[in-house]
Amino acid sequence: xxxxxxxxxxLSDDILINFGFQFEENILVFQKNILNDEFRMEIKLISxxxxxxxxxxxxxxxxxxxxxxxxxxEIVTAIREEVKDTLEKIFCLGxxxxxxxxxxxxxxxxxxxxxxxxxxxxxxxLVTANDKWYALFLDIEYxxxxxxxxxxxKVKIVNLKHIPSKISTVIDNRNxxxxxxxxxxxxxxxxxxxxxxxxYVKELIELSYVLVNNK
Numbered sequence: 001x002x003x004x005x006x007x008x009x010x011l012s013d014d015i016l017i018n019f020g021f022q023f024e025e026n027i028l029v030f031q032k033n034i035l036n037d038e039f040r041m042e043i044k045l046i047s048x049x050x051x052x053x054x055x056x057x058x059x060x061x062x063x064x065x066x067x068x069x070x071x072x073x074e075i076v077t078a079i080r081e082e083v084k085d086t087l088e089k090i091f092c093l094g095x096x097x098x099x100x101x102x103x104x105x106x107x108x109x110x111x112x113x114x115x116x117x118x119x120x121x122x123x124x125x126l127v128t129a130n131d132k133w134y135a136l137f138l139d140i141e142y143x144x145x146x147x148x149x150x151x152x153x154k155v156k157i158v159n160l161k162h163i164p165s166k167i168s169t170v171i172d173n174r175n176x177x178x179x180x181x182x183x184x185x186x187x188x189x190x191x192x193x194x195x196x197x198x199x200y201v202k203e204l205i206e207l208s209y210v211l212v213n214n215k
Contacts, residue, residue, distance in 0.1 A: 001067055007048040009091055016045065019090055030090075034082045035075070039063060041083060043090075050087070054079055088113075098137070098156045098192045101201055105135060108202075109209055134212040135160055135205060136182070145177040145189060156192045158201075160208035170204075 013028065021028040021043075028045040040055040054066040065071040066079055088106070091099055102124075105111060111126040116133070126135040136159040143149045145157070159182050162170065167188060170176050175196045179187035190201060 001062075002052045004050045004052065004087070005048055006045075006050055006091075011090070016090070021045070030086075032086065033057070035078055039079060041079075041086065043086070052083060054083075097194060097196065097198065100198060101158065101192055101205070102137065104202060105205055128209065128213045130213070132212045134208045138180075140180055142191070145180060145191070146173060157189045158192060158205075159187050159189050160204050161186055161211045162188045162204070162207065163211070 016028050016030070019030070020032075021030045023029075030041075030043040032041045033039070034041050038057055040057055042053045042055065044051045044053075052066075054063040055061065056063040063079070065073075065076045066083075088102075102113075105126055106113070109126070109128075111128070114125050114127055115121045115123065116125045116136075117123050120138075123136065123138040125133045125137070127133055137156065138159075139154045139156055142153060142155045145155075157180065159179055164185050167178075167185070170188060171178060175191045175193070177189045177191075178184040180189045182189075188204075190196065190204060192201070
């Protein structure tokens, strides 16, 4: 069994029920058959935690490898991807700015999320059907973007491709900066916080997707 704290997400009972959770003995439970109905994913809401268990339907027992961090192989990897995808969809329902944007992108472009840097799995890239990055999400200290700022707390950013001749016109040095750790002639960094217009971010993402996809 795996346990994930969900306290930071705005997930009410109604939201979870609309997603597919059902009450069983006063506990909200979500069940879904995966991998050609050979396994069943079960997610229980216990206080502020999700408890996740996988069952092998052929043997009618718990698939214990799912809870072993060091376990690898085609089946357990596929199961983890199914669980990850389901959790991301649930968290999208009670998300903040970053999660809102991530949910929009994955839904609009049916994109795959990859972790391009094994040393930092928190960094996520969204790729086109041709496996080209068009959005890179990461956390960095704000003063690495705004050099004059005394704010050293981390912010969530997304690196996006932009039209080289227009990059200088969109940079405001508040939420939109020259690209962090990417080619500054072709990319920008956008801080995803409550000061940014989400609809504008969506427009920038669409442009990045088109530029990368048509290269």
